[in-house]
């Protein structure tokens with residue numbers, strides 16, 4: 001019997017992954033996603049969805065490794081299955097190149113992607129402004145397909161979906177035993193977390209079907225990611241900028257920088273421009289607390305603040321959030337709601 005009521009707030013890649021993990025693994029939980037935006041209108045939808053990461057300063061490296069590996073393994077299984085195109089998950093090969101030789105030539109995720117190696121001198125000849133490069137195959141997870149696919153998986157596991165703006169967790173706690181906060185940037189107002197801030201990102205969607213391999217400048221500001229139906233060319237990383245309007249100067253800068261790396265982009269056709277606000281935070285917050293609601297203890301699990309790596313870490317942090325829910329319910333089973 002499903003006697004524990006769980007509300008997952010947020011229907012981006014983090015909320016949907018977390019809801020699916022809980023609904024599929026804990027048979028005694030009834031899971032409801034509550035969000036004010038769903039695919040195709042979340043931040044997750046417009047992201048390139050490429051899997052790799054930079055390191056967060058205060059999370060043990062081992063934990064970051066397992067977040068990455070769990071997500072990679074989960075998505076790899078989909079990428080090599082017959083579900084791949086419906087789920088929008090594909091393998092993607094290419095280069096990350098650096099103008100200066102990085103201090104760490106083998107990032108923590110290098111052992112989880114496929115075929116990671118330094119680029120050869122012949123490969124580097126294409127990029128005369130760059131001194132060093134890494135070649136590897138990773139995963140590209142296109143959320144405009146992946147989120148609807150997760151929604152379907154959630155419903156199959158008995159999950160429900162409600163479109164609503166949550167104003168207050170106290171209020172929500174009257175109807176649920178567990179709240180999982182996957183509201184991304186929304187956590188700034190929902191839980192008053194001033195550590196979460198927007199990191200604005202603008203990208204172009206380009207029709208250039210001859211491009212097959214990604215190219216990313218290690219500074220994180222210029223990248224070209226061929227996908228299943230268009231190429232994502234980016235980007236910008238503007239901290240504390242809340243503007244969701246397309247900026248023409250940003251678009252010109254993106255095109256100019258990307259075409260320097262890949263001159264054939266000039267022959268492409270721009271299909272659209274998109275802006276999203278990354279849920280920036282020094283470290284993602286994946287932890288639990290207890291809330292007192294009308295004399296009852298309600299479990300509140302947080303899973304937000306993934307910055308530019310929410311897709312990369314989505315399944316791994318969802319599994320951690322699931323672990324926190326399971327462990328907490330084991331320690332303190334919920335009392336009946338009055």
Ligand SMILES: Cc1cc2nc3c(=O)[nH]c(=O)nc-3n(C[C@H](O)[C@H](O)[C@H](O)COP(=O)(O)OP(=O)(O)OC[C@H]3O[C@@H](n4cnc5c(N)ncnc54)[C@H](O)[C@@H]3O)c2cc1C
Nearest residue numbers: 011012014036037044049050166184186201276310311312
């Ligand atoms: C240009 C760009 C490119 C990117 N590329 C990549 C990439 O290649 N790889 C990668 O890993 N990451 C990438 N990212 C980062 C990635 O998009 C984010 O880390 C990720 O989308 C965060 O997911 P999320 O589910 O936490 O948040 P979101 O997708 O923003 O979802 C938040 C959810 O919470 C809901 N919500 C918030 N507040 C409330 C409320 N009060 N009531 C109800 N619902 C609420 C929203 O409606 C929404 O459903 C990119 C981001 C940008 C902007």
Ligand SMILES: O=C([O-])CC(=O)C(=O)O
Nearest residue numbers: 201216220223235308309
């Ligand atoms: O940095 C990248 O290559 C893509 C990304 O995650 C982002 O723009 O946030």
